[in-house]
Structures are given as C-alpha cells and as structure tokens.
Amino acid sequence: MSKAIITVATAAxxxxxxxxxxxxxLMAGIFAMSAAVGAIGINLLTGATGQLSMGHxxxxxxxxxxxxxxxxxSAGHLGGLGLPTPLAAVLAIGLAGVAGGLFxxxxxxxxxxxxxxxxxxxxxxxxxxxxxxxxxxGGYNGRPVPPLEIFGFTFAxxxxxxxxxxxxxxxxxxxxxAVALLLAAxxxxxxxxxxxxxxxxxxxxxxxxxxxxxxxxxxxxxxxxFVLSSMYGGLAGVMVALAFQQTVPEYFxxxxxxxxxxxxxIGGLGxxxxxxxxxxxxxxxxQLLTRYSDALPLIAAPGAGGYSPAEASRMLYxxxxxxxxxxxxxxxxxxxxxxxxxxxxxxxxxSNPRSAR
Amino acid sequence: xxxxxxxxxxxxxxxxxxxxxxxxFVIIFKASEVVNFAHASLLxxxxxxxxxLHPSIGFWPALLAGVAGAALxxxLVEFLVIRRSKAASHSVxxxxxxxxxxxxxxxxxxxxxxxxxxxxxxxxxxxxxxxxVSIAQTRVVALLIAGVLITAFLLAFKYTGWGVAxxxxxxxxxxxxxxxxxxxxxxxxxxxxxGALAAVAALFLAVFPTPGLDRTTGVIALKAFPAAILGxxxxxxxxxxxxxxxxxxxxxxxxxxxxxxxxxRGIGDVAPYLVMIIILLVRPAGLLGTxxxxxx
Numbered sequence: 001m002s003k004a005i006i007t008v009a010t011a012a013x014x015x016x017x018x019x020x021x022x023x024x025x026l027m028a029g030i031f032a033m034s035a036a037v038g039a040i041g042i043n044l045l046t047g048a049t050g051q052l053s054m055g056h057x058x059x060x061x062x063x064x065x066x067x068x069x070x071x072x073x074s075a076g077h078l079g080g081l082g083l084p085t086p087l088a089a090v091l092a093i094g095l096a097g098v099a100g101g102l103f104x105x106x107x108x109x110x111x112x113x114x115x116x117x118x119x120x121x122x123x124x125x126x127x128x129x130x131x132x133x134x135x136x137x138g139g140y141n142g143r144p145v146p147p148l149e150i151f152g153f154t155f156a157x158x159x160x161x162x163x164x165x166x167x168x169x170x171x172x173x174x175x176x177x178a179v180a181l182l183l184a185a186x187x188x189x190x191x192x193x194x195x196x197x198x199x200x201x202x203x204x205x206x207x208x209x210x211x212x213x214x215x216x217x218x219x220x221x222x223x224x225x226f227v228l229s230s231m232y233g234g235l236a237g238v239m240v241a242l243a244f245q246q247t248v249p250e251y252f253x254x255x256x257x258x259x260x261x262x263x264x265x266i267g268g269l270g271x272x273x274x275x276x277x278x279x280x281x282x283x284x285x286x287q288l289l290t291r292y293s294d295a296l297p298l299i300a301a302p303g304a305g306g307y308s309p310a311e312a313s314r315m316l317y318x319x320x321x322x323x324x325x326x327x328x329x330x331x332x333x334x335x336x337x338x339x340x341x342x343x344x345x346x347x348x349x350x351s352n353p354r355s356a357r
Numbered sequence: 358x359x360x361x362x363x364x365x366x367x368x369x370x371x372x373x374x375x376x377x378x379x380x381x382f383v384i385i386f387k388a389s390e391v392v393n394f395a396h397a398s399l400l401x402x403x404x405x406x407x408x409x410l411h412p413s414i415g416f417w418p419a420l421l422a423g424v425a426g427a428a429l430x431x432x433l434v435e436f437l438v439i440r441r442s443k444a445a446s447h448s449v450x451x452x453x454x455x456x457x458x459x460x461x462x463x464x465x466x467x468x469x470x471x472x473x474x475x476x477x478x479x480x481x482x483x484x485x486x487x488x489x490v491s492i493a494q495t496r497v498v499a500l501l502i503a504g505v506l507i508t509a510f511l512l513a514f515k516y517t518g519w520g521v522a523x524x525x526x527x528x529x530x531x532x533x534x535x536x537x538x539x540x541x542x543x544x545x546x547x548x549x550x551x552g553a554l555a556a557v558a559a560l561f562l563a564v565f566p567t568p569g570l571d572r573t574t575g576v577i578a579l580k581a582f583p584a585a586i587l588g589x590x591x592x593x594x595x596x597x598x599x600x601x602x603x604x605x606x607x608x609x610x611x612x613x614x615x616x617x618x619x620x621x622r623g624i625g626d627v628a629p630y631l632v633m634i635i636i637l638l639v640r641p642a643g644l645l646g647t648x649x650x651x652x653x
Binding site: 046050051105110114128129131132261269307311314320321322325 | 448455456464621626641
C-alpha cells in the first residue's frame with residue numbers, strides 16, 4: 001500500500017516538476033538523472049560483481065563523443081557522419097559496449113581492485129585521444145552537440161512549445177527524456193539483478209571459486225558485466241552531452257570516475273535504488289552549495305579564501321564515503337530500510353539476505 | 358647515441374623514484390591487503406610539507422619533517438579508517454581509500470592553489486657531465502638515494518624481526534597472529550614506511566628539471582600504480598622492475614616523440630599505461646606476481 005503511494009507520488013512529482021521549477025534546477029535534475037544511469041551501470045559492475053572500475057568516465061566519453069561524431073555533419077576540419085540523431089544515440093551506446101568488449105581480455109581475468117588500477121589506463125589513454133584526435137573530438141575545445149530529434153520532435157529551445165501556458169524549452173523537454181531513459185535503465189538493471197545473472201554476479205563477488213564450482217563461467221560473466229556497465233556509461237554520456245550541448249574533454253577525467261564510485265558507495269552498493277540515491281546526492285550537492293553559498297558558513301566565492309562550493313562539496317562527499325563505509329554499511333538505502341524496519345518493529349529474518357544487509 | 362644514453366639514464370633515475378612509490382604501495386598491499394588509492398595524496402602531503410617548511414628551517418630538516426609527516430599521515434589513515442572499517446570486500450576497502458584521497462587532495466590543492474612551490478634543494482639546476490653525456494645532478498642524487506633506500510628496505514625486509522613479521526603476516530595472517538605477530542602493528546608500520554618512501558619520492562618528482570611542486574604532482578605519482586601492478590602487486594622485486602620499466606619507457610617515448618608524432622602530443626605521459634595493458638594481456642598477475650591457484 002505504502003509502496004503504491006510512494007510510486008504515485010514520485011511519478012506525479014516527475015511530471016509536475018518541469019511546470020514549476022526554474023531552468024537551473026531542471027538542468028541539475030537532468031544531470032542527476034544522467035549520473036543515475038551511469039551509476040546504475042557501475043553498481044552492476046562494482047556493487048554486484050565486486051569488480052572495481054576507475055575507468056567509467058572513459059565510457060561516458062565514448063558515448064558522448066560517439067553521439068556527436070555520428071550525428072554531426074562534417075564541417076571544416078571536423079569530421080562527422082550526419083546520421084539521424086536517434087540512430088546515432090543508439091550506435092554511440094553500442095560503441096561504448098564495443099570499447100568495453102575490447103577491454104574484456106583484461107576485464108575478465110583481473111579481479112577486484114586489480115582491475116581498478118588497470119582501468120586507470122583507460123582514463124589516461126582516453127584523455128590522450130580526446131585531446132589529440134581532433135578531426136573526431138574537436139581537441140581542446142570539444143564539439144557542439146546536435147540536439148536529439150525523434151520523428152520531427154526536437155529536444156531544444158526552438159521550435160517553441162507551450163504546454164498548459166508554460167513555455168517548454170530544451171530543459172523541460174530533456175527532463176522528460178531523462179525520466180524515461182532513467183526508468184528504462186533502472187527497470188532493465190533490476191531485471192538483471194533479480195534474475196539468474198544477478199545471482200551469478202553476487203556469487204562471483206562473494207566467492208569466486210564457489211561460483212566457478214557451481215558452473216558460473218566467471219571470466220565470461222566478468223567480461224559481460226563490464227560490457228553492460230560500459231553501455232550504461234555510454235548512455236549516461238549521451239545524456240550528459242545532450243544536456244551540456246558541448247562536449248569538453250576535461251570533464252571526462254579521473255575525477256568523474258571517482259565521483260561515480262563515490263555515488264554507489266554513498267547510495268548503497270549492489271542495488272539500483274542505491275545508485276540513484278547516491279547519484280542524486282553527489283550531483284546535487286555542488287549545485288545546492290553553489291546556489292546557497294552566501295547563506296552557508298565556511299563557504300566563500302572562489303579565490304576569497306575559505307572553501308569554494310566545488311571544494312566544499314568534494315570534501316563533503318569524500319567524508320561521506322568514509323563515513324558510510326565505517327558506520328553505515330548499505331549506504332543511504334540501507335539507512336532508509338533500517339529506519340523503516342525500526343518503525344515497523346520488524347527484525348530482519350536471517351534467511352532474507354536483502355533485509356539482512 | 359648520446360641522446361639515447363641521456364634518455365636512458367634519466368629514465369632509470371625516474372624509474373627508481375617510481376619504484377620508491379610502487380614499493381610503498383606493494384608493502385601496504387602485502388601487510389593490510391588494501392589497494393591504497395590514497396597513495397598519491399600521501400606523496401603530495403609529504404612534498405607539500407617539505408616545500409612549506411624549507412624557507413624557515415632549512416632543506417634537510419624540512420625533508421625530515423616531510424618524511425615524518427607523511428609517515429604519520431599514513432599511520433593516521435590506517436589507524437582511523439582502515440582498521441575500523443568492517444568491510445570485508447577488497448573493492449570496498451579500495452573505495453574507502455579513494456574517499457580519503459578525495460578529502461586529502463581537495464584540502465592540499467586548496468592550500469597549494471595555483472602556486473608552483475620550490476623545494477629548496479641544494480642541487481638546483483646543476484648539471485653533471487660524464488664525457489659527452491650530461492645529466493641533471495638531481496637525477497643522479499635521486500638514483501643514489503632511491504637505490505640506498507630500496508636496498509636498506511629489502512635488507513630489513515629479509516633480515517630484521519620487523520621484516521620477518523611482515524612477511525609472515527602477508528603469507529598467512531591467522532597463523533602469524535597465533536605465533537605472536539601483532540598484525541595491527543605490522544600494518545601500521547607498513548603504512549608509515551610507505552608514507553615515508555612516498556615523501557622522498559615527492560621531493561624528486563618536484564625538483565629540477567620539473568619547475569616545482571604543484572597541484573598536479575599527485576597525478577604524476579599515479580604512474581607508479583602501473584609500475585606496481587605490472588611488476589605484480591604482491592612482489593617487492595616486481596615493484597622495482599615495474600618502476601624501472603615505467604621510467605625508461607616514459608623517458609624514451611618522451612625523448613623520441615618527434616619521431617612518433619602520429620601518436621599525438623604527450624605520448625610519454627600515457628606510455629606507462631600502454632605498457633601496463635600490454636603486459637597484463639600476456640600475464641594477468643604481472644611479471645613477478647604470484648598466480649592465484651585454488652584447490653577445490
């Protein structure tokens with residue numbers, strides 16, 4: 001019953017928000033939703049399968065730049081294929097999957113933190129390519145992103161659209177696109193996690209040998225999850241590119257990958273809800289601090305001493321990561337479910353692993 | 358030929374510095390089974406202390422203070438975070454160190470700002486001439502000091518009680534604990550040694566020919582990660598080999614980058630990662646790492 005109420009309330013909020021919120025918060029929401037898609041992907045890999053990846057930012061870059069390259073017309077020294085934008089978006093996600101697949105000889109054989117270091121290579125190689133392959137990536141300045149256009153409906157400020165007396169610009173349209181994509185991504189990941197592959201992935205995380213003995217092809221699963229997670233990264237990259245309207249190479253550096261790891265730890269490892277909660281926390285925190293920096297102590301404008309909003313938020317979520325691991329196993333999501341159990345007075349039954357965590 | 362010799366010497370010297378960092382990384386992994394992503398920030402902290410203190414107390418005391426400071430910081434991280442975390446999974450432990458790294462690096466980059474800090478070393482930009490080959494004095498000193506430290510460490514690792522305790526607990530923690538080895542103390546010691554080595558490495562990453570310590574010094578230190586993993590994460594000799602491979606490849610690729618212009622600008626910086634990928638494709642456990650076998 002209460003679950004149904006929450007679902008309806010969330011759905012209503014998702015539909016109503018664009019009619020009331022200003023563009024700043026809409027954009028923040030769109031970024032949070034893109035981050036949530038990417039975080040779901042890396043939670044499948046790191047949270048559910050126990051494979052650390054520091055290279056998630058690379059796959060976002062592949063998605064973003066893949067979309068731009070495939071959908072732009074070639075102009076001047078910049079190349080492009082000029083494909084229809086929805087096709088380009090799908091192909092860009094596929095491209096991220098292929099990039100993950102090319103890394104699979106390593107992703108399948110290395111485990112845990114070992115893979116984490118190996119994937120550092122992706123970040124640095126990726127940055128090198130982004131800055132140097134100018135005809136494709138536009139080099140240092142990046143490239144403008146063509147707006148998505150589905151059956152003549154363009155996700156951009158023009159042509160103007162009025163819905164119930166509210167002007168619908170690019171932000172409002174992208175909001176609904178992001179909601180739809182996030183729902184689809186979450187639904188698919190839930191299916192993976194709650195089904196046979198999810199159980200196999202958790203077994204690999206908890207005991208590799210036991211998984212192998214029970215007939216789970218460990219290497220193939222690791223490689224497969226890596227590909228799947230890079231496709232989620234690619235989708236997040238396409239969404240970020242559409243929101244930014246310009247791809248910038250620096251954005252896809254190591255800090256981005258660290259952000260994603262912070263998200264899943266803060267939100268809760270191994271679940272879709274955790275990834276979404278963590279993504280909201282990590283990507284909305286800097287926006288909140290920026291917006292209300294005047295009212296907050298210790299936070300000052302950049303250069304004026306004190307902490308800039310960006311620094312303060314990095315600091316806060318660094319602390320949040322450490323705090324969560326030390327005191328809140330299960331992250332924000334675990335906190336919520338424990339609070340709910342305490343309210344209901346229920347003690348988790350040991351045979352139900354999901355409530356015991 | 359002269360260029361080649363110069364590049365090779367520079368590469369070996371840088372390689373020795375990377376080996377110092379990688380060695381600390383490997384010791385931590387052996388003693389506490391943690392892949393320490395906060396290693397670069399320990400290094401930055403040590404370097405920052407040296408750069409901050411040398412105008413007031415002189416270079417050598419400052420270096421000592423930096424080494425002690427980084428060792429203390431390593432101990433603090435172990436004592437306050439790693440020891441208290443109940444996480445069983447190695448990946449989660451690694452992510453905690455990322456959290457620590459985010460905190461430390463944010464604070465340090467805020468302190469450093471856009472400055473390039475001089476290290477106040479006595480060698481400055483003097484150059485040593487060996488026949489036709491000229492090499493910066495700092496590089497020679499780096500090679501010597503790194504060599505001495507590494508030798509001392511390996512001897513201690515082999516012959517002292519501390520070294521035996523460390524090897525025993527890496528081999529089988531439970532048995533070592535039953536034999537009276539205090540695991541907590543071993544792990545604390547490992548973090549301290551790793552911090553100290555990192556601080557020395559920070560000095561040599563920030564002296565001539567580099568302009569000084571700035572906020573990106575930590576990123577340069579990240580190249581020691583491929584060094585550690587391509588040698589084998591649980592092998593001290595592997596860390597040395599890995600460090601040298603990374604240093605020499607980087608120096609050669611940077612030196613001859615005009616001949617390899619098709620690979621793009623700054624290929625030297627990514628060369629360590631390329632080498633790591635190639636080696637991991639052939640030997641997933643690294644060059645000298647133990648391949649994990651399980652009997653069922």
